[in-house]
Amino acid sequence: MSSERIIYLPLGGAGEIGMNAYVYGYGPEDNERLILVDLGVTFPDMDGTPGVDLIFPDMTWLIERRDRLDAIFITHAHEDHVGAVHQFWERLGAPVYARAFTANIARRKMDEKGLPETTVKTVSAWPETVEAGPFSVGFLPISHSIPESSALVIDTPAGRLVHTGDFKLDETPVVGEAFDPALWAEVATPGIKALVCDSTNVFSQHAGRSEVTVGPEIETLVAGASGLVCATTFASNVARVKTLAEAGQRAGRSIVLLGRAMRRMIEAAIETGVLTDFPKVVSPEDAGSIPRENLMLLVTGSQGERRAASAQLARGKYNGLELKEGDLFLFSSKTIPGNEKGVIRIMNQLSEKGVDVVDDSSGLYHVSGHANRPDLERMQDIVQPQMVIPMHGEHRHLREHVKLTQRKGRAAALAINGTMLDLTGDRPEVAGFVETGRVYLDGAIQIGALDGIIRDRIRMALNGHVIVTVILDEDDEPLGNPWCEVMGLPEIGRSQAPLVDVLEEDLAQYLGRAGDRTLTDDDKLDEDMRRIARNSTMNEIGKKPEVTVIVSRLC
Numbered sequence: 001m002s003s004e005r006i007i008y009l010p011l012g013g014a015g016e017i018g019m020n021a022y023v024y025g026y027g028p029e030d031n032e033r034l035i036l037v038d039l040g041v042t043f044p045d046m047d048g049t050p051g052v053d054l055i056f057p058d059m060t061w062l063i064e065r066r067d068r069l070d071a072i073f074i075t076h077a078h079e080d081h082v083g084a085v086h087q088f089w090e091r092l093g094a095p096v097y098a099r100a101f102t103a104n105i106a107r108r109k110m111d112e113k114g115l116p117e118t119t120v121k122t123v124s125a126w127p128e129t130v131e132a133g134p135f136s137v138g139f140l141p142i143s144h145s146i147p148e149s150s151a152l153v154i155d156t157p158a159g160r161l162v163h164t165g166d167f168k169l170d171e172t173p174v175v176g177e178a179f180d181p182a183l184w185a186e187v188a189t190p191g192i193k194a195l196v197c198d199s200t201n202v203f204s205q206h207a208g209r210s211e212v213t214v215g216p217e218i219e220t221l222v223a224g225a226s227g228l229v230c231a232t233t234f235a236s237n238v239a240r241v242k243t244l245a246e247a248g249q250r251a252g253r254s255i256v257l258l259g260r261a262m263r264r265m266i267e268a269a270i271e272t273g274v275l276t277d278f279p280k281v282v283s284p285e286d287a288g289s290i291p292r293e294n295l296m297l298l299v300t301g302s303q304g305e306r307r308a309a310s311a312q313l314a315r316g317k318y319n320g321l322e323l324k325e326g327d328l329f330l331f332s333s334k335t336i337p338g339n340e341k342g343v344i345r346i347m348n349q350l351s352e353k354g355v356d357v358v359d360d361s362s363g364l365y366h367v368s369g370h371a372n373r374p375d376l377e378r379m380q381d382i383v384q385p386q387m388v389i390p391m392h393g394e395h396r397h398l399r400e401h402v403k404l405t406q407r408k409g410r411a412a413a414l415a416i417n418g419t420m421l422d423l424t425g426d427r428p429e430v431a432g433f434v435e436t437g438r439v440y441l442d443g444a445i446q447i448g449a450l451d452g453i454i455r456d457r458i459r460m461a462l463n464g465h466v467i468v469t470v471i472l473d474e475d476d477e478p479l480g481n482p483w484c485e486v487m488g489l490p491e492i493g494r495s496q497a498p499l500v501d502v503l504e505e506d507l508a509q510y511l512g513r514a515g516d517r518t519l520t521d522d523d524k525l526d527e528d529m530r531r532i533a534r535n536s537t538m539n540e541i542g543k544k545p546e547v548t549v550i551v552s553r554l555c
Contacts, residue, residue: 304342
């Protein structure tokens with residue numbers, strides 16, 4: 001039997017931002033006991049994943065080893081860390097551990113899926129620990145843009161690991177626990193073998209700002225507004241939502257929460273004791289009778305989501321409320337790369353209404369929830385790890401984080417999704433690679449990214465679709481001419497004749513020339529008629545559509 005080892009294996013979140021899922025193992029090679037840290041989602045876009053609802057990491061490797069999985073630990077309640085737990089729990093089967101606020105959100109997701117809420121266990125902050133096989137795991141408080149974020153202290157027989165989760169070094173976070181460098185130094189006293197660390201803001205050269213710094217700026221902005229004020233931020237950023245609400249309250253405005261996620265997060269924060277003094281809110285129905293200059297709406301949709309409250313307000317009304325000329329709309333958030341089009345669309349729609357739009361281009365109304373480069377260096381100085389494994393970042397972030405670590409004289413490894421590292425020795429060593437990928441939630445069904453369904457959807461979106469139907473009688477002779485239906489294509493082509501007429505004529509000529517061998521071969525008919533329909537459409541309108549051929553035979 002081979003000697004026991006510690007392994008680290010990212011299945012999502014390393015080489016990308018989102019869809020976090022990290023496996024740790026300890027034991028004999030290929031027979032390690034396993035734990036999973038986080039199980040999140042990422043979000044689709046109309047260009048690459050049209051119609052998809054959510055995107056998950058491919059958990060096949062872990063599902064096949066579920067008998068070795070002792071527990072799932074969730075660092076915090078952001079969707080890219082907790083959003084897929086209820087989607088995979090039945091196939092993984094291990095108990096889920098989280099702190100109270102995160103557990104509340106996870107249980108709500110379990111309930112939506114009809115799964116037992118008892119599968120999610122609430123754990124207190126460090127020094128409480130959970131025993132899971134050979135691991136002892138504790139939740140070490142760390143500041144972030146959502147309440148009760150925690151790093152994980154993972155003790156193994158071969159040494160202590162720290163998985164930071166998402167974090168910033170904020171000692172005045174408004175809501176939740178402040179970063180406590182003395183506590184972190186105490187945890188590091190026995191020695192930290194590996195620090196597995198957030199890399200998101202490694203290129204940001206200035207130390208991160210505290211959440212408390214945005215309050216006065218927001219208060220000044222809201223106090224100076226003459227019409228209705230509407231503000232959007234990440235619903236999970238409870239501290240920011242509270243700051244916005246308090247600014248509105250001090251300006252003599254009634255606060256309205258719009259959007260399911262916004263209400264759910266505030267409810268969860270109150271239920272778990274994270275929020276104890278949130279300003280009183282009024283319902284959208286009651287808001288209709290309040291003068292506009294005395295209203296402040298806090299809405300979902302800071303990333304341009306089409307169905308969120310901000311997008312619906314930009315298009316028209318939402319819950320009976322409407323934005324008008326002279327109102328103010330504040331984006332108290334950073335636009336995640338890839339979401340720019342959606343956000344700009346909303347900004348322009350609001351501008352067309354005469355609404356004044358304020359974003360964070362000035363840096364006054366938002367601070368990041370992730371550690372900047374000086375903060376990453378400070379974290380290493382406090383923890384003094386033997387090695388650093390960058391995670392939670394695109395490839396360029398991970399690579400830069402490795403360089404930063406090596407400049408500080410420590411070992412580091414760039415491990416993207418599917419890269420298994422052996423952390424047992426003095427330096428991280430690549431122990432192998434596993435196949436990883438993405439799984440799409442398409443309606444109510446999970447499909448593989450390589451199944452071809454989304455590829456076909458994109459092709460239809462780009463090139464349109466033609467359905468060709470032909471009927472053959474008992475003697476394998478065409479019963480009339482074939483007919484066509486077109487979708488997503490112009491009706492008239494270059495010949496100035498209806499496209500359907502041109503296609504049907506070309507296909508009829510083909511059938512008239514076809515011999516007995518062809519007319520009795522459905523596969524041959526399908527192949528030839530698809531080719532003819534595509535070529536004829538190309539000649540007429542310059543596109544080769546997707547084509548479906550239906551051959552019906554009378555018995």
